[in-house]
Amino acid sequence: MKLYDLELSGNCYKVRLFAALANIELEIVPVDFLAGEHKGAAMLALNPFGEIPILVHGEVVLRDAQAILVYLARLHDLESWLPSEPQQMAEVQQWLATAANEIQHGPNAARLVDKFGYELDKPTTLVTSARILGLLNDHLTEHDWLALGHPTIADCAVMPYVAIAPEGGIALDDYPNVLAWIDRIKQLPGFIGMPGQV
């Protein structure tokens, strides 16, 4: 099972992190992001969106980190990480949407500006970040994990860009419950980190 990967990508790290926690073996294929390899013909044939991560498993080719997390969890029947029961699956799903929406356009986008020079509207990314970090911090007042009272792929999808938010100029000091949650994830057996993580 091949993961087309960039070490500095939080989206790629979502998959590496979950695979490490769930003891799933991945063959890491580094992509030369700075040279634009992800926009080249070979990669576009795998993912027309021109983005990584991409997972290739036999004839299965998947884009989008959240979709890859769903695939890996269901493929290995990891009920604890993504239950098949409807309510529990949907409770995890809510946070996958948050990862693709508010986290992507908040802390991820802010970091893209500061670290990679993307021409995005930085003030908007900071407003989006403050809102979602506040919501996360409030949620984590009464919950140790995002969903279901235990670690799920929701935590793997949301945490990566939150934990590297300072690389986008966003301090996490005002969000103590978020920091405590990141620390809980770090204590999970098999945890691996990524560069820049708090």
Added chain:
Amino acid sequence: MKLYDLELSGNCYKVRLFAALANIELEIVPVDFLAGEHKGAAMLALNPFGEIPILVHGEVVLRDAQAILVYLARLHDLESWLPSEPQQMAEVQQWLATAANEIQHGPNAARLVDKFGYELDKPTTLVTSARILGLLNDHLTEHDWLALGHPTIADCAVMPYVAIAPEGGIALDDYPNVLAWIDRIKQLPGFIGMPGQV
């Protein structure tokens, strides 16, 4: 099963559309969006994000249209709309992420500016829209449906804000495959529309 709803919300329409197509009965609870009811204490108790749709089914309370689609499909064991097989589930999931990411921040955001006066960066929404509409149009050159060769909740999640993109100043004439796909959805038994739809 109650859906807290706004007729003019494409996110609410995702749920109404799927329920109509899949013959699922919903009790529609209109929310006075213009008066800010979704930001009031009663609604925030159901969804701290201050957004609709919200689905309430007994003790189940769900935010996020995509999560609600997943819940309804799995609750009713609608394998055709959301398969439980890992690869097929993940192929649908890719497009749920697209709905929460590019569609939300492209055509949805552009319409929020034009129709509801949101102070978002309109040029950025247009760039995001052009990219995702081009990708959709290319994908639909060789596919009649977004995933699996037949209608799924992916179509219900992605189509709504695409079909009302002109309300955000985005013409769809350059995307003939997208228009043909919208027409195919309109031909499905049980289809219902929403105001402003092409």
